[in-house]
Amino acid sequence: DTEVTQTPKHLVMGMTNKKSLKCEQHMGHRAMYWYKQKAKKPPELMFVYSYEKLSINESVPSRFSPECPNSSLLNLHLHALQPEDSALYLCASSLIRLGYTGELFFGEGSRLTVL
Amino acid sequence: RKEVEQDPGPFNVPEGATVAFNCTYSNSASQSFFWYRQDCRKEPKLLMSVYSSGNEDGRFTAQLNRASQYISLLIRDSKLSDSATYLCVANYNFNKFYFGSGTKLNVKP
Numbered sequence: 001d002t003e004v005t006q007t008p009k010h011l012v013m014g015m016t017n018k019k020s021l022k023c024e025q026h027m028g029h030r031a032m033y034w035y036k037q038k039a040k041k042p043p044e045l046m047f048v049y050s051y052e053k054l055s056i057n058e059s060v061p062s063r064f065s066p067e068c069p070n071s072s073l074l075n076l077h078l079h080a081l082q083p084e085d086s087a088l089y090l091c092a093s094s095l096i097r098l099g100y101t102g103e104l105f106f107g108e109g110s111r112l113t114v115l
Numbered sequence: 116r117k118e119v120e121q122d123p124g125p126f127n128v129p130e131g132a133t134v135a136f137n138c139t140y141s142n143s144a145s146q147s148f149f150w151y152r153q154d155c156r157k158e159p160k161l162l163m164s165v166y167s168s169g170n171e172d173g174r175f176t177a178q179l180n181r182a183s184q185y186i187s188l189l190i191r192d193s194k195l196s197d198s199a200t201y202l203c204v205a206n207y208n209f210n211k212f213y214f215g216s217g218t219k220l221n222v223k224p
Contacts (some may be wrong), residue, residue, distance in 0.1 A: 041216070042215065101147070104149075107158060
């Protein structure tokens with residue numbers, strides 16, 4: 001069983017809706033990530049938070065808004081999405097030590113459908 | 116040029132076969148490497164970290180060749196349950212993990 005928990009597992013939303021994806025981990029990892037994965041493609045990095053600060057934004061459209069309220073939680077706020085945004089959204093976390101980043105631990109993902 | 120390149124396959128092998136996947140990475144500053152396994156419609160799961168000295172876990176052996184910038188995964192005595200997509204991952208620049216496109220393995224009875 002994964003130690004990274006994502007909710008909801010499935011989400012259907014219209015293009016005018018506002019919704020949020022949530023992610024939680026209690027492994028003490030101080031790096032948290034959002035990835036987007038389309039069918040038959042590898043995960044594509046969206047955002048990275050290190051020590052609760054946004055450290056990487058891979059030029060993601062502003063209709064995706066990440067938030068890291070504390071070291072255990074990561075949210076992805078969704079607004080005015082397009083049908084092409086339909087995908088599996090994966091949250092991950094990793095350990096950070098001086099000069100070293102541990103492997104990624106993934107949640108089960110939130111499968112998003114935009115109508 | 117992609118940061119991490121893999122042969123997408125599919126590799127179709129009979130049960131009991133030995134199969135090897137290779138992966139190349141473009142950034143010589145890459146610090147750590149991993150193989151992940153992903154089943155259809157599931158999240159990627161860590162299979163192995165990859166070390167310069169090579170490492171083995173049961174039927175799985177991973178190797179890293181920094182001089183040639185490639186990573187390999189060897190699976191011996193393939194099982195039906197090994198059927199999945201195998202993702203090669205390189206990490207550098209602290210928190211950037213680059214994924215290869217994945218190699219699909221089908222193990223047939």
